[in-house]
Amino acid sequence: MSSAIKDIQEIELLRHYHLDKVNPDTWVDEEDLPSWVHDDDINTEHDGQTTPRDRRNYSTDDETSTLSEQVDLLGLVKGNILKSKNVRGDAHLISSTQKSFNPQRYLYVVHADSSYDDLCVGVDQLKASMDQRSSALKVLAQDWGTQRLNSILRESYGKAHEVINPLLERREKIEKLRSTVGLLEPYRLFFNLPNTLQESIKQGKYQQAARDYNKGKVLLAQAFPTSTPSGLSNDNASSSLIETKRKSQLEEPWRGMEEHERNIRLLFELDTTTDPVWHCLSSQFRWIKKIMAESYDEQTILVEELRKSEEYLQSLNLTMSGRTDLFKQILGAVNSNEFENMFAKEPEVKVWLAIYAGVKTLSELLLRLLPDFWKLATAYMEGKIQKVQTQKRRTGVNVVDPQRVVQCHEMVKEIVELYSSQMSFMLIDSLVLEPHEKHNDQQGEDQEHPEALRRENSVMTAFFLGKIVTEVSNCVNDVNGLSLRGGAFLILMDMMQRIRWKFIEIVCEYWGEDAKVFYRHEDWTLQTENSQITLFVGLFYQFHEYCLRSAYKYASIWTAATEDSVPSDDVLAVVPVQFTEKVRKTFLDALYSFLDGLVHLAFADAERTNSHNQDGGHAGAVSLDTLQEGRGAKTIDITQLDSRILITISNLNELRSVTISKLLKDFERTCTISMADDGKTLMEVVDQLDSILFDDYIKRKTVVASRLLTDGILYGGIDWYSASKPTGVNSYMYEALLSLVVVHAQISEIAPPLVSRALSALLVNMAQDCLKCFQQVERFGMGGMLQATLEMEFMNHTLSQYQTPSSDEILQIIYGTIDRAYQSEGGENLQAEMAALKKVLSDARRATQIQFMCFKKPK
Incomplete structure (x- = not known):
């Protein structure tokens, strides 16, 4: 191309875009252009003649611009649109060559009446016209100002090949790897399994580890149906580690039974070679025996220390007056809810509370440990928790080793026997009877004051034995609800029977002994409402009635008669005949002893009576020289035999007419036994x-x-x-x-x-x-x-x-x-x-x- 043509093209280009140089430095808006530029663009006419300047600057672009302003862009309006639409002030807004061209305004001015279909046709025509003009412009400026750019692009293209070709090669390799990974995707878990198992074990997520391990086994079986690769040592080691940790957890007693069951099932999922259920049962069995033995030792040591304490030993030397006063206080408060708090500082009460705490602790321990153990043992014996065996797949029943079943029953029996032996020793052979046996051994040393050798009294003993027998009975009944088999519950029934009988023996013996010396509690205090009798009569009724209720409570407290029996809240167990007969005999003997004591009290030597009562008086009791009631001057010299005999006769009349009748009715109502003959004989003795x-x-x-x-x-x-x-x-x-x-x-x-x-x-x-x-x-x-x-x-x-x-x-x-x-x-x-x-x-x-x-x- 000649330089002249190139210069002309450059001039035309500058003319068309209103530029002063090919490479402008700033952008110039149309509003900032000289007025002659706008005049040329608008194609101003003077009387229909074009000025020389206009003619000089007229070119193809000017013609195109002028035509585009006068001709409809969509090709729908014929002729000059400026004249046909009478456009004046909006000419620059509808001129396609202006920066201020507004398409919406153009459509509103030129095509306000055009239909939608016509507009669609116009759009297609506009697109075709623009494609033609674009081609013409490309031909006009292909190489203009692009040579340097082309050289840069060519250099860039070469460098791009240098960079991209390796990437393309890598991409090809990646695609191949991706294809390969796609084929191995179902087996991805297997390749990551060793690390996954190790990480799960490290974090203690054993359930997740077991699931992953089982998935790996399935995957392995699918991949290698006939053989197992030799490189699975890591998986086996992980499985062994999980098994070891879960077995160790089965030996930890503080874990709940639900957690133990989860661990057992997990071990079965890992195809453990040992029986995790039996491992758990054995471990729990050993631990239960150990903890029960330790707890028993702690409780017995505490009781023995209290019995050997200086405070308790000194209390054995309590004076007769002190014991009499304490006995009356105990008898007066025994039915109060504050009884234990009132006498909590008494050495005897401290010992009884320690015995009761020991019984309660051992009973609660049994009820906390045995149910879970029996639940697991039952599930094991019934085949509900073992690994599915081949025979079960065929028959639907899991066969359990009969020897294991026998061993399960034996373990339960051994736990129950341990509890039974502990209760028997604590309540029958040692703690309760130890001071009582000492009393029997020493009783021959002082026949005149037998009560002085024993601190325990029947009322205190009856109260705490009642609490103890209730605690043991509740424990036995709760165990009965577990439906133990294999003779285990019969052991508890036998224990309960022996405890009941021993408690009856103890209370009846204390009852009888206290009745023999009950006359020593007579302080000759007259009743306020009936001054002819003393408070002594009412005191005896309270004592006798409480001992009766307590003894019969031990005899009638409920325990299951058979292993399958279910307790009823409103039905008491049938009381054995020997129990009732023991209570009846003691009831009558105590009454006769009390009556003998009255006669002894009335005929006692005046000086000895005076000495005893001065020593045995309690706070609030009147003196022996005078008995005063209210503000009256009633004076009774009870040092005189006549006075004592008359008061005793009045007391006998009260016993005959009121007290003994009430006691007989109480006995008949409590024990459901007729006392008509015994009552007749008793009245004859009173007479x-x-x-x-x-x-x-x-x-x-x-x-x-x-x-x-x-x-x-x-x-x-x-x-x-x-x-x-x-x-x-x-x-x-x-x-x-x-x-x-x-x-x-x-x-x-x-x-x-x-x-x-x-x-x-x-x-x-x-x-x-x-x-x-x-x-x-x-x-x-x-x-x-x-x-x-x-x-x-x-x-x-x-x-x-x-x-x-x-x-x-x-x-x-x-x-x-x-x-x-x-x-x-x-x-x-x-x-x-x-x-x-x-x-x-x-x-x-x-x-x-x-x-x-x-x-x-x-x-």
């Missing part, structure tokens, strides 16, 4: 004791009156045959009756209900004394007969309130005796003499009505 005490009192009170009557009738110098007619009652009769006034006062002060009974008995005794004396008089004259009759009538009328058939009968015998011994002189007017005698009798009674007012019957 006998009452008669002994009452007769002793009456006999001693009759002595004074008897001596006065005897001395007066036989030795008072009265000549009953020659005596003159009576003018009054002899003094011996006054004195005899006055002795009864003293008795009346004494009884009224201590036991008012006994006044009538006592005076009636004394009247009979006086009448008998008079009869004996008058029977010794050989003959009576008129005056002697009238004097004897007067005195008998005076005694009878003065004590008329206390007359009984017996006294009346004796009085008639006396009159008959006198009448038979009377020797009449003849000529007496007996009727007149008797009328005169009545006047003397009336005068005598009137004169003594103040002295003998106490004998007058209340209105």
Whole structure:
């Protein structure tokens, strides 16, 4: 191409793009161009003539630009669009050669009335026109300003070949590798398995390791159906490591049974060569025995240390008064919810609490360990947790080694036997009976004070044995709910039976021993609501009733009768006959012992009674010299035998009418046994004791009156045959009756209900004394007969309130005796003499009505 043509092309290019040089440095907007540029572009006309400048600058591009502005770009409007659309101010907006060209405005001005289909056709025409113009421009400027660029591109192309060719070769290799990896993709797990297993084991993800291992086995079987590659040592080592760690976890007792089962199943998945279930059972069995033995040793050592403590040994030397006071406090609070807290500092209570804590600990330990062990053993024996065997695939039943089944039952039995032996030793052979046996060994050393050798009392013992037997019974019943087989539960039933019987023996023995010396708790404190009896009677009822309930509780507490029995909440077990008979015998013996104690207490030597009660009194008890009730002046000298006997008789009356009847009803209701015959016998004994005490009192009170009557009738110098007619009652009769006034006062002060009974008995005794004396008089004259009759009538009328058939009968015998011994002189007017005698009798009674007012019957 010539340089002239090149220059022309360059000029035209600059002209078309309004540039001043081929390589401009800045961009110039159309608004910034000189006005002549715009004039040329708009193709301004002057009277239809083109100026020389216009003609000089006119070229193909100018023509194209001018035509594009006047001709519709879409080819839908014919002719000049500027004139046809009357375009004026928007000419630059619809000019395609301007930077401000607005397509939307163009369509709005030129094609506002064009249809959618026409516009689609116009678009196609515009695209074809643009393709043609693009081709023309490419032909016009192909090499213009691109030579340097072409050389750069050629150099770049060469360098690109140098860089890209190796990449393309690598890409080809990658594609081949990718294809190969695609073929090996199903086996990717197998190649990563050793590292995966090691990492999972290191992180403790044994379940994940087992799953990956099993996947590897399946993959291996698919890849090598007939042989196994030799390079699998890493996988086998990983499997062995997992197996070792899981087996070690099976030996860890603190892990739950669910975790053990997961480990067992995991080991089965790893095709373990050993039996993980049996390994777990054996390990758990050894650990359970070990932990139970250690716990038992700890509990027994604690109890033994408490028994050997200085505090406990000193408490054995507690004085009688201290023991009496403690016993009453214990008995008064035994039914309180705060009982243990109230006496928590007592050495005896500390020992009992330690024994109970030991029983509770061992029972809870058994209930925590045995259920899981039995659950696993049952699943093992029933074939629910073993590896699937060939026979199971055929029959659906997993066959378990019979020897293993026997061993499982034996292990359960051995655990139960261990618990049973521990309970038996703790509750039967050692801890509970140790002090009691010592008491029996030493009892012969001091027969007079047997209770002084034993600190434990029946109430305290009964309370804690009740807690213990309840704890053991609950444990046995819970174990029964496990449905143990193989005779294991029978061991617990036998243990429970022996514990129940031993507890009954202990409480009954303590019960009986305390009843024998229960009289020592009498402090002669009168009841507030009934001052004729002491608090001692109510105290005995509380003691006797509590021991009865406790003993029967041990006898009747529920335990399963068979291995398959299910306990019922409202049904008690049938109480063995020997249990009930033991309780019944102790119940009656304790009552008899208590009654004997009452008599012993009443007849005890006054000085010894005084010494005992001064030592045995407790806070709040009244002194022995006086018993005061409220603000009254009631004073009772219980150092006197008469006072003690009268109070004891009143207590016996309370026992007969109230207390013993209640106790018999309690026993019948509790033990469902009739006590009619025993009750009848018991009442007879009470009556006998009452008669002994009452007769002793009456006999001693009759002595004074008897001596006065005897001395007066036989030795008072009265000549009953020659005596003159009576003018009054002899003094011996006054004195005899006055002795009864003293008795009346004494009884009224201590036991008012006994006044009538006592005076009636004394009247009979006086009448008998008079009869004996008058029977010794050989003959009576008129005056002697009238004097004897007067005195008998005076005694009878003065004590008329206390007359009984017996006294009346004796009085008639006396009159008959006198009448038979009377020797009449003849000529007496007996009727007149008797009328005169009545006047003397009336005068005598009137004169003594103040002295003998106490004998007058209340209105």
